[in-house]
Amino acid sequence: MHIPLSKAHIPKKVFExxxxxxxSGKLSGDGSFCHSTEEKLKNILKIKHVLLTSSCTHALEMSMLLLNGKEGDEVILPSFTFTSTANAILVAGLKPVFCEIDPKTFNIDINDVLKKITPKTIAIIPVHYAGVACDMEKLLEICRPKNIKIIEDAAHAIGAKWDHKFLGTIGDMGCLSFHDTKNVICGEGGAFLTNDDSLAEKAMIIREKGTNRAQFLKGQVDKYTWVAKGSSYILAEPLAAILSAEVDIMFELNEKRGNIHHYYYDNLKILEEKNILTLPFLPNYSETNYHLFFIVLNSPEQRNSLMSHLRSKGIGATFHxxxxxxxxxGIELGNKPNDLEITEKFHSRLLRLPLYPDMEQKDxxxxVSEIIAWSHEIA
Ligand SMILES: Cc1ncc(COP(=O)(O)O)c(C=O)c1O
Incomplete structure (x- = not known):
């Protein structure tokens, strides 16, 4: 593909x-770049605790383990998400309960959440798809009185906001991704966010193979030992060093994506007016980070036809x-395809277009001109 779907921007500071x-000869995790980057993120996102992790998948696993649930306890999530959101629930021995999406935003459908809550529901994982906020006001209203925890899957959403608050900092816990395809990257990486001191303390132990090594490094105990169940979820120092340089230019990177997002939106509007496609909807409570740009076609056949057309021209448009x-x-776990009709209907109409900070205007x-050419072919 000569116009790929995404491509990382690597600032010069990364090499330094x-x-x-x-x-320094110190490459393992919890080193000085890890600490300074956690501090930077705390200040930017206005959150009490940031723990860098080896991926968002691992941050999600940590948050599910921290729920301390028992077998049979349920966690609600949208079916339209990456496998990591559901795997984390299974890793903690809990039951994933899949929920519909709102076809305008592809975010979790609050009305369906209400239908899926049972006495066994202990948590909900809203996924802020494409960096656009879920309806957090309604979710908080539903969850707080029932003591249902909210864990935000903000893999797409660094720097995006709901009601002036950064996504990932609104629920009980939040998870970010720094995978190559995201707005801020370090190859593979993530972060666990919380304002809760006790959860943060336990999270540090889980992240460090079930030991209190973090307390030892801070001089709080004179030796470290095995204190709880845990795993190895820490970000290695060379990756934290890359992340540090990326975090410094985070808003610049989001703005560059925004310029391309606006171009697509403005220049494809004409096709929406002709009912050939639907453009993304941005609710007014949401301030996006322009993570990705998608269009929704009128049928799966039209989506596939446009995807083939673009790919034949070397353009890396793709489904999600x-x-x-x-x-x-999902089927093995007892679900049936027609359980979620809206998700089934809309996922196969969605097409993502190339979007990355260094994308050239001619690209x-x-x-856009190839999408317009295709629309003439099918007219
Ligand atoms: C919604 C969502 N959650 C979690 C992840 C996992 O992120 P990571 O690759 O950092 O583990 C992804 C990956 O793209 C994702 O799209």
């Missing part, structure tokens, strides 16, 4: 930081998640 790490409830493991102009 990496050299510094190699010169295959719903989890109807995936082989996004080509994407």
């Amino acid at each position: 930081n990496i050299n510094q790490v190699f010169a 998640y295959i719903p989890l409830h109807s995936a082989p493991l 996004y102009e080509t994407v």
